[in-house]
Amino acid sequence: MGYENSPGLAPVDFSAASRDELGYAIELAGECGAELIALHVIPPYVAEMYAQKGTDWGAFRAEIEKKLHALVGKEAANNQAAGIHHRWCVVSGNPANEILRVAKREKADLVIMSTHGRSGIPRAVMGSVAEKVIRQSTVPVLTLSQAGMSKAA
Secondary structure, three states, rough: OHHHHHEEEEEEEHHHHHHHHHHHHHHHHHHHOOOEEEEEEOOOHHHHHHOOOOOOOHHHHHHHHHHHHHHHHHHHHOOOOOOOEEEEEEEOOOHHHHHHHHHHHHHOOOEEEEEEEOOOHHHHOOOOHHHHHHHOOOOOOOEEEEHHHHOOO
């Protein structure tokens, strides 16, 4: 991160694995003096579910932005990197496609993301966002497994 002042991109889905990944990404950004963009993608099925319930989309999106902002602040404080320059972004759509689109739009020089280690039927049904991003990204993708992060702690 930090080549030609390009930011790093850290997709966050609020799972334990992505919270750990965000902490690592913040630490890395702090060490490199780089900017970090935390990204949350609202999948289409979630947007559809909220629409069917008649939930105010703007209020829901604002709630997600507030949650993401708080998580970034907490992880930055936990990693003594509170001074890093960071932004957050909330979009809706296919997670892999949106990660790739935002990385390109923001000219990110690195994507840092967690893997969830799904296998069998859950992976066949849900697919692997990380695998799709790795295969289609034009910038390096650093993937972190929850098992690997646990061993490093």
